[in-house]
Amino acid sequence: MAEKDQNTDKGWIAYMAKNSIAANLLMFILIGGGIWTMFHIQKEVFPQFQLDFVEINVGYPGSAPEEVEQGILMPIEEAVRGIQGIKEIVSTAREGSGNVTIELVAGTNRMKAFQDIDQAVNRIRTFPDDIDQPEVSLQDRVRDVMEVSLYGEVDIWTLRKLAERLRTRLLSNPEITQVELGNIPEYETRIEIPRHNLRQYNLTLGGVANIIAQSSEDVPAGSVETNSGEILLRMQERKQWAKEFGEITIINSPSGAQVKLQYIATITDGFEETGFHGQFNSTPSIGLEIFRVGDQSPMEIEEKVKEILEDFQLPPGVQSRIDSNRAEDYRERLSLLTENGIMAIFIVLIILALFLEYRLAFWVMVGMTVSFIGGMIVLPIIGVSINMISMFGFLVVLGIVVDDAIVVGENVYEYRQQGMSPLKAAIKGTKDISKPVVFSIMTTIIAFIPLLFMPGETGKFWWPLPVVVMVILVVSLMEALFILPAHLAHIKKKKKKGLILKLEKWQDRFSNGFNRVIDNYYGPFLEKCLKFRYITLSAALALLLIVGGYAYSDHMGMIMMPEVAADEIEAGIRLPVGTTPDQAAEVAEEVTRATQKMFEEHNLYEAAEGIKTNVRGQNFIDVEIVMLPPDERTMTGREMIALWRDNIGEIRGVDQITFEAERGPGGYQQDISVDLSHEDINVLEKSSRKFMETMKTFENTRDVNDNYNKGKLQYDFKLLPEGRNLGLTSNQVGRQVRDAFFGALATRQLRGNNEVEIRVKLPYKERKDLNNLEEFLVRTNDSIEVPLLDVVSVNQEEAFTSINRRDGRRVVNVGMDVEPANTVSQVIERVENEILPQLRNDYPGLTWTFEGSQADMRESTSSLWGGFIMALLIIYALLAVAFGSYTQPLIVMSAIPFGIVGAVIGHIILGYDLSLVSLMGVIALTGVVVNDSLIMIDFANHEKGKKTPYEAIKEAGLRRFRPILLTTLTTFGGLTPIILESSSQAYYLIPMAISLGFGIIFATSIILVIVPCLFLALEDLKNYFRSRKLPSHSAG
Secondary structure, eight states: OHHHHHHHTOHHHHHHHHOHHHHHHHHHHHHHHHHHHHHHSOBOSSOOOEEEEEEEEEEOTTOOHHHHIIIIIHHHHHHHTTOTTEEEEEEEEETTEEEEEEEEOTTSOHHHHHHHHHHHHHTOOOSOTTOOOOEEEEEEOOOEEEEEEEEESSOHHHHHHHHHHHHHHHHTSTTOOEEEEESOOOEEEEEEOOHHHHHHTTOOHHHHHHHHHHHSOEEEEEEEEETTEEEEEEEEOOOOSHHHHHTOEEEEOTTSOEEEHHHHOEEEEEEOSOSOOOEETTEEEEEEEEEOOTTOOHHHHHHHHHHHHHHSOOOTTEEEEEESOHHHHHHHHHHHHHHHHHHHHHHHHHHHHHHSOHHHHHHHHHHHHHHHHHHHTHHHHTTOOBSHHHHHHHHHHHTTHHHHHHHHHHHHHHHHHTTOOHHHHHHHHHHHHHHHHHHHHHHHHHHHHHHHTOOHHHHHHHTHHHHHHHHHHHHHHHIIIIIHHHHHHTOOOOOOOHHHHHHHHHHHHHHHHHHHHIIIIIHHHHHHHHHTHHHHHHHHHHHHHHHHHHHHSTTSOEESSOOOOOSEEEEEEEOOTTOOHHHHHHHHHHHHHHHHHHHHHTTGGGTEEEEEEEEETTTEEEEEEEEOOGGGOSSOHHHHHHHHHHHSOOOTTOSEEEEEEOOSTTOOOOSEEEEEEOSSHHHHHHHHHHHHHHHHTSTTEEEEEEOOEEEEEEEEEEEOHHHHHTTOOHHHHHHHHHHHHTOEEEEEEEETTEEEEEEEEOOGGGSSSHHHHHTOEEEOTTSOEEEHHHHEEEEEEEEEEEEEEETTEEEEEEEEEESSGGGHHHHHHHIIIIIHHHHHHHSTTOEEEEEHHHHHHHHHHHHHHHHHHHHHHHHHHHHHHHHTOSSHHHHHHTHHHHHHHHHHHHHHHHTOOEEHHHHHHHHHHHHHHHHHHHHHHHHHHHHHTTSOHHHHHHHHHHHHHHHHHHHHHHHHHHHHHHHTOOOGGGTTTHHHHHHHHHHHHHHHHHHHHHHHHHHHHHHHHHHHHHHHHHHHHHHO
16 A cells, blocks of 8 residues: 555656645746737737738730730740649639739648749740739738728819828838728829821821830939049939920921920820729728738727827818728627636636535636636747637637546545545545546547648638647646646645635535435436436437438538628629720719618618729729628618618619628638539530529529620721731731720839829820721821721621630639528539539530639538548547547447537527538537546446446446536536627637537537446447357357
8 A cells, every 4th residue: 555655656746746836836937928928929800821822913905805815824824834732723814914813732832832933924935015014922811900981072183192191191100011092093194196186297196105205214324523523414304294294395397496295285194094983972982901011910000090090181071981990800809709708717617616615616717727828828839819710719618628627626626535635635636537637638639630621711710729729728738737736735624714614515505415416316317227228329329310310401501601790791783895984983873872862761871881882994883881880780781782682773784783791701702603614615605694594593592693704896907918018017007006095105103102104195085986996097107197997907706804714724603692591502402413414415515613612611521521530530549548448439439429419409499500610619529528428437447346337337427427517517608608699790609619518518418328328238248249158168
């Protein structure tokens, strides 16, 4: 016995229990370091992460999409195809520009891939002459803090000047480093020369542009050395404004007479010809987007912006407003999670106080605090900030973190009750239980590992959650084995008086009552279940099959992410191809008027701030309703969309309208998105049209749309022999037509912070209709003018307004939303098994892929299931090692399916759809749910040597009932506030909390009966095989 005591006194646990100074120092280091880290750690709304995308943008002014496809996209696709680490290449050709987005394989070295792609693009020698320099960039998630909008009854020039002044003021503050003006037309100095003036002075637009370029330049001309020192020489002729350009001499005659530009041209400083500028509530509006860089905090930036806005003087009639304020979001979510955290701590404290001796409860709570604060130290080292997701990690682990401390504390307390000294009880109690505690923490950590390796943006977004959970669990294990025993070993028996005595008496009464419940109710019930163990197991299996079948059936759909309250609701309006800027402006105003009328009729200012209108490009308008914060409004985003859809009415000149609510991480994506592809573009057009028409017949699809934009007329010119006989080349003719109708670029220069184009073109009325083209005259080298149509043949075609390609093939994307959202999987099943195969029969050679949120969903779920199976195998291996048995781990793991059943039941009770987040909760649950059965089987194994299996497992059930119930209640209690949270800010956290909370409650209530029954059933099986072997031995 003495030798056994000596053994107990050895090792780290005994050393720390005896040396309370070492234990306290370790505790103070963890607390001190954690508090220091709390003040210095990066704080943001959502986790910051890098995207695995490289983007290439190339401008090609005045070009058609087919020219962009042939001249830019195809050479780039070919050049980058052989580079290692590329997953997918998506490219789009538009009028005047091309864009290629390259997705990298997860885990690829981003910088190396970026450099390889950049070098490959720079090596291309077949680009057309007129393209802008290709821009190759690594995509990053925009770290926006807020948008400041200026709006009012003034012209756009005044507004822009104000916005630039405000931007300069903002950037002069050292806390603010990046401010951009959003969706505004570019500055342009326009020089318009009528045809009769060109003819009168024998000029061409290109020639005038060259004269302007050569007469508006500063030329450094070296220096001259004199006795008094060096003098710099410089030709200073740079022009800035229209008035200065007007002074340029275009023609000089030998007699000294001059023709200045202002005599023959109208020169104006203005903006590009866009036809419509951004509006808020039907008044002109300009937005300034403010971003954060490096370690800047959204809250500090917000404070500085508000200070500057208060001091910034706006003219009468101009107002400012703040949009998309991330600092406000952060504060709301911080307070939401802090309130829930405090409430959860309070619930856990009450549960501990009811079940444990008050001093033990106190030290368990201290352990939780040490684990949380101490875990903070590690977070910045591994690149985790304080954000919505990492804070949710703290909430998830709140109830789990006390489990190991409860089990250790309970065991020590039991030895104390048997009359051991506090020190001996602390050492023996901790050592006894240390193995199952270490294994239970390991199984929990392993269950969270699959969440670390989820692919894509979803995986990176949720990554901080499992990291936080793992870090805190490791710190809590260290605390339970090395710090807690030292505190429990030095609890002195004091004479209790006053409140403490009352508390202890009350707690004793509760404890005795609870023990009576165990003896009078649970004990007999367990005996009955053990007696009829096969009936009990059959009933449990039946329940498993019923709930599992319901979850798997169509009654419970699966969605990607729970819906989050939208800040803005957008109507995206696509106009027919060939719409002019003036027509687009008319439609934008009509939609805004209809929306304003709806606001007044339904008193929507109680739910929304106002209406933003923007025209993007020539044929896309977006009108946004800016919603009030969720707790200040009476309407959800979906209700607003339904009302808007009914009220917008028929609007002339509109192709498609799609409504979307901008939500949560990753922004808006349509529920279903299918890319169709075919060698023949005409077949592709017909098949996509047919697919769209079919999808519109589904009763639960909404906003079915495609991105196929054919139909803009295109005139292709070919030079005739007559033209060549006059000495004309195709390049000359093309240039003259381009200069007249698009404009000849004289120069680009900086005016302040803005790049300004100086363009020479015909007046608007001389290039706005077909007659002007028919009457257009081309000038030969001998200055003879001939009609354009005499020297070229014209072929009329339909041109694309945009061409989309994926992995080197043209594609058409058909997208749609589904209502209700949980029927997406049913719609997809029909599309995949019926609609698309039928489409392929009608159009042989057609191929398709699912893209967007559906592709993300499939990738994430398959990765999660793969990780889940791997985690189960590792947990099995760990338990097999712990128990030295192949079969007992299966008993322990029988808790897992019942945990999943509990998670499904929780979703049904609270009316939530199963989502990817629920699935993450289920996977995390597997590690937590085995811990209770692990402790029960471990105890039964200890008892088995002294008692029959029946008595051993019955004793284990009774003795371990209390710690099992306690750890379950603390885990559920920690999650209860977030499960019951009604704030829309918590929408995409709740399903995970439901899976964990309900899963653990349900699994525990089943475990307390099923695990003992399985344990005995296994013993029956062993006895059966033994009895079969015995006769053969005796015969031998």
